[in-house]
Amino acid sequence: MKVSPLLDAYSPAEFVYGERAGMQIALARSAPITAHAGLADLSALRKWMLFGSGVPTLLSKNFALPALFSRAVGAGSWVARVGAGRYLLSEDTQRVGEIEEPAMRDVTVLTQSWVEFAIFGAMTTEILSELCTTNLAQYPMNAWIPTLLADSEVAIYRCPATQHHRVVCAPAEGLYLFSTIAGLAKELGGELLGFDDYCKTNVL
């Protein structure tokens, strides 16, 4: 079984662990959710990097092809164009573990390990003002924004709800990044949520 790179950020005394899409991940707080602001580990959402001349055809079944450094949202998934001929396809919370691994002629698929987590709630602006080197507000809603967060390379995208962002990064820096932001969030009254907590909450 896969293990979320962020699992060590969740105390087993405070969270219930479980499996989503084949990954062991923190699912839910043992105690009630109080803050409705904080972070949630979403690394169980599977992702694939796609290359090749056949990619636009493959994606057109479910998406309008996004422009460079933009995202297109489909049914329970999204795709970001992260390079001229490079696309990152991801599940979203509505269809965890349900997306079929893409396969098509003229499409190279790399199954990718990524960390993804959500930052949401009233303290998001302050956290990002301190840790992010980019003015996220200047980008359109569907932007895929490569930037630095707490001195780590990440990509950030915004969610429709206000004060709600998702962060995607490589697993090796995930734990440092998530723990750093979690510490700051706790100072500001936020809390950690599990995967299921996040999916069920109204924060979306």
Place this chain on the structure above:
Amino acid sequence: MAHRVPPQPHEWITRDRKVRFSFEGEPVAAYPGDTITSALLASDHTLLGRSFKYHRPRGILSAANHDSNVLLQTATRTNVRADVEMPLDGEAYTAVNTHGGLKRDWGQLLEALSPVLPVGFYYKAFFRPRWLFPLWERLIRRASGLGWVSTDFPPTRQATHRVYVDCLVIGGGAAGLAAASALLDHGLTVIVIDENARLGGRLHYSRSEAEASRDWLATTLSRLESAAEAELWTQSVAVGWYSDHEVPVVRADGIHLVTARAIIVATGVIETPAVFRNNDLPGVMLASAAQRLVRRYGVAPFEDGIVLAGNASAYEAAIDLKRDGLRITTILDLDLPTTRGDRAVEAEAEGIRVVGPIKHLEARGSRGQLSSVTYNVNGSAHELACDGLLMSVGWAPAGQLLHQARVRFTYDPQLEQVLPSEFPAGIAAAGRVNGRFGLAARIADGEAAGAKILLYFKQVATVVAPPVASIPQSHSRPWFPHPKGKNFVDFDEDIQLHDFSVAYREGFDNVELMKRYTTNGMGPSQGKHSNLNAARILAELQGRSLAEVGSTTARPFYHPVTMGALAGRRLRPRWDSALNGEHTRAGAEWMDAGLWCRPKFYRGGSDAESRLAEYRAVRERLGIIDVSTLGKFEVIGPDAGQLLALCYTSAVDKAAIGMTRYVLMCDQRGIIVDDGVAARIGEQRFYVTAGSSHAQATYRTLTQVAALCRLNVEVVDITRQLAAINIAGPRVRGLLGAVTSQNLSDTSFPFLGVRDAELCGVPVRMMRVGFVGEVGYEIHLPYTQAVHVWRSLMALGAADAILPFGVETQRQLRLEKGHLIVAQDTDGVTHPFETPLAGLVNFKKPHFLGRAALEMLREAPARSVVGFETDYSALDLPIEECHLVVDGSSILGRVTSVGYSPSLGRTIGLAVVTHDFAIGAQRIAIRLTNGALVNARIVPTAFYDPGNTRQQDAA
């Protein structure tokens, strides 16, 4: 005698309760809103500090953070700026730079030594006798500096916040507020910042301007405070300008890094002192200081005051202070009072005697306090008793931020002030820094600056700038030479008038050189009160104009910034292997490897015992190591092979599918920069590894070459998305064979082969490569499944006593095989023809990085990497890396790797030596740290299993 006066209109203090603190052990009571300085003066503490070099008694000068006369110390903080900080209840403050207390400071003795301590004395004195110099050096170092720091101070950590705004207005006086107000209702966000506790600037402390602007100020502030798009920040200091209009603003909670689309600088002017004997006595101050003290804090800093006038505003100040209730007896004018127009008449109508033009001004003191002033007028000498002398002779524009923003300044001969003349896009200036001095002119100029910025944002606006002031606001020569000196130009550094003559005489006659020689402007106030006078003095010495002399370069920071604010929140980025938890549980001793941490070895006894156990596990049974730090790249596309052939020295594109090649990367100079393994996965697909320390640079090279050559290829960096494990030892195939469906025989999976397979149920990429000299497999796998695979292999390998091994053991193992480590056995000038790797350079390829240089380098290598062995073994005095290889007194090279080989029973190593020596040489001499020489034999670098039979074992 300084004292508190009755409540002033709109004063900044509240008199309903007290804040109690101590100063030099004496209790002091303050009101909320007081600064430390105002509270001290209200309690008649007029001796507030000691000067830097001569420890002269000092009182207030500017009361505006434009000097460092009053720097204080507490048990937890240093260099507290008392002029602007409010006292903390219960705090104990002492003056900095004293020995034995402020009043009894024995540093005063230095003033008696001042004839032998002129400016720059440390360049010229104390060198003889030489044996005494270390003592002088210690004494001078101990005497330098102001406050002290202690590691016992509680650490402060302040966050840095990023803020984005359309227009940043720096300065909250009349001009700044007018500018900000002009920007409202145009859909632009605005932030106004000011270093004072309240907005309004001079409108608060100039009585006449306060009365004239009361309604306007109230209306404007109300409009700004209620505007959703405007923010007003007080006690906030813009400390520099950086490209793209990035301005760090220091506030109580840390640095706010403001990025603005446009900036308006309305920072005003800084009052400058006159230079005369004893102008630094407590009681001598700037006129604006007295105005601030009385109107903001209700403090009269003297009983009997005299105003020294060099401009018309001196008369305004004198009249205002008189009307504020202070006793101003006389105005001493540097020029004829009639040149001030009606001001002199007005002053006399207020009962102030006006005298001028004066000569030979001197302040006199009693017990370290101002007691009288002497001067000449019309040829006769006079002395006036006073305890307050208020200097109002000129203003220096606070244009540092404009200079940093590359605004060009031009000297205005009418105003006798430099003015901003050419602005880069998105910058405007307003108010007195822009040469507009009257209240109406400043307001109009602020509105004009706002209009200019609106135009910059392509909005409709009309810019109507008021004219620049037409009369000089500063006296052109406010100094009085004196044969006994003690007439200070720079109060921070105790720089006197004649110090400039000394500097000029010794050839430091340029404004930049004079600054460095005299240290004028290098103290905590960074020349705010001294630079203008210094430039004027230099102009007179040179016989040139002020415009021709120029000024020194204004650099950040405008005010000193605490280290805590600069540090911000401590971020220590790191990259974690998926297996770090496993290593910790196994007793890893860690080492830093860039942003990674790696196990040096695993604790299983002493250091040596632990490493030996790991070594034996690999050589005799099974060892496993985490190599997740390696660079890993997918190279995919029709031109994938071509890209790798261009970037590496060997014909990588000729590799067969399913095989790997050891590859070398050189830069354009032919210098080795990286090595790795390139595996051909498919016709148009390669998988490439790189050294841990060079991974990011190699990725950059690959992508740059691909872009430059317009290759049809994708390079994907998956370094930090995959884990990697290397498992090696005589029993490895038995172990792996139990957990993979991949056929591990030599025919199905030969040495240097690569296979995508399943291992422990996980899809992995296996490469049969060797670094440690035994049969081994490098397994690359998804990060999220690495723990499962590692635990499975460890569990299964327990029957063979498998051990994890760390970097130190790995290095010893590879040394026995003579494998080089790039950047350890190579350096910044090593090329392949100096190493055993020359065979990796394939000149049949027409183009690859470094080819042209390598063609030349192969003809005449300067050095050679050689292997050596020795029977020498002394645990307490080992041969170490970087020990020199010598021949008599000549240095031939150095040791690059060395270690004891348990298998061979002797110490082996690699060294780089001169090529000419290496030819035919059989022995080298290595010099240890204590100078002893050790002889070693030169041997081929494949020390262990030179035939590679163990690595290619056909099991």
